[in-house]
Amino acid sequence: MAHEPSTGKTISPALKAVLEFGPIVAFFVTYMKIKDDSFLIHGVEYSGFVLATAAFIPLIVISTLLLWRLTGRLAPMQIATLVLVVVFGGLSVWLNDPKFFKMKPTIIYLLFSGLLFYGLWRDKPWLKLVMEGSLPMRHAGWVILTRRLALLFLGLAIANEVIWRTMSEEAWVNFKTFGLTGLMFVFFMAQGGLIKTYGIDKDATGDGE
Incomplete structure (x- = not known):
């Protein structure tokens, strides 16, 4: 391809x-x-x-x-x-009113989770459109990665709501600054097995599907 x-x-x-x-x-x-x-x-x-x-x-x-x-x-x-x-x-x-800014991560993570799930429902893992150039994988791999990321976004939205509504302002700032970034980093680092299983050799001929 x-x-x-x-x-x-x-x-x-x-x-x-x-x-x-x-x-x-x-x-x-x-x-x-x-x-x-x-x-x-x-x-x-x-x-x-x-x-x-x-x-x-x-x-x-x-x-x-x-x-x-x-x-x-x-x-x-x-x-x-x-x-x-x-x-x-x-x-x-x-x-x-600080609450509007604290709600922002919830909105964006729900938005992207919803979009990714909608794409999966149509059998179109839209994450592939964004990342395929730098991460060639077979279609099945993109489906799995997209599903996992959609679930992560949903979990982060829920976590953000729980933290800003039940914990201190400083706790939320720490979560936003370090927690969200750290969780995303750990998530992608943990996908090494998936990438190894479904990855496509860039030097190989054909589309690898």
Whole structure:
């Protein structure tokens, strides 16, 4: 099976990591510095969390635009994340209510879980469209990986709801900064057996189906 050549540009992994994870690290550092403070702005009192959120929004907009400018493309999840950060983060700042920003991971994980399950229902593992160029696998492998990732997204959405509703604000910030990223990393590291079983040799001829 022939694949369309990628139109994206290549940037260094270090720069890519800075652009992708820099804003959330900055949010974490800012929050930890001002979490116990309150700020009076134009007669309205804002918590450190809300001000950290206000600083996070332009940072992720700038980093996403830079990533798009440098690579020529954005993944669907990056676009959805940007939109939801602006919408829900903006609501938290505008209404001075942290809960909207805390709900953002729930919404995005439910969205992607639903899309992946819908694709599986149509026998179209849409994860394949995003990752096939860098991870050639047989169709059955993509079905399994897509199902697992859809279940992971669903589990993360539930976990986010439980944590922000029942635990401290600082616990949620730690979960968002380290927990979500760490769980995604562990998930993909754990798929080595699946990739070994269903992977296709790039040098092999044919489509490997």
